[in-house]
Amino acid sequence: MIGRLFRAAAQRLGLLLIVLVCQFAHMVASLWLLVAAVTGSDRFWRIAKGYDRVGNAATGGLDTETVSSRASRARSEGRRWGCVLCRVLDWIEKDHCKNSEGV
Template sequence: MLKRYLLNILSALDRLANAITFGSGDETISSRLGKAHAKGSRFACVFCRFLDLFQKDHCKLSINPDDGANATVPD
């Protein structure tokens, strides 16, 4: 129960951080980075490689194509 609680809090903070950086509040930073990486963004490539240290293909696995439409600044 505590583990699920902490994961929910971390997910909410992740989405908040994405919204603060002009992304959509319903998308995680990892999904946003995964989409940018697929488009060839060097910035996203660096961060996705870092996240790969924790989970292989994390950004790629995190992509949710239905999220991100409400971004303040579209990617």
């Protein structure tokens, strides 16, 4: 019994450590995103795409797919949220959702 409780506590402690590491990575990425935006570095788009994928995973999508790609697929399935999001993204950048399919 005590062994199981100890293992469960150790596992939760490990998860909390991962949360702290992720928060630190987020702070570093946020700073680099700001620096890259100000300096015009190509790093900006790599970091932005990473945030895009994190956002997709956080909302139930795959961690290997961008929100735009998921929205494009949803639009082709006739799902309202995909149609609305793609309309906004395509207004910002022509054919954004179409070009992001499979990304």
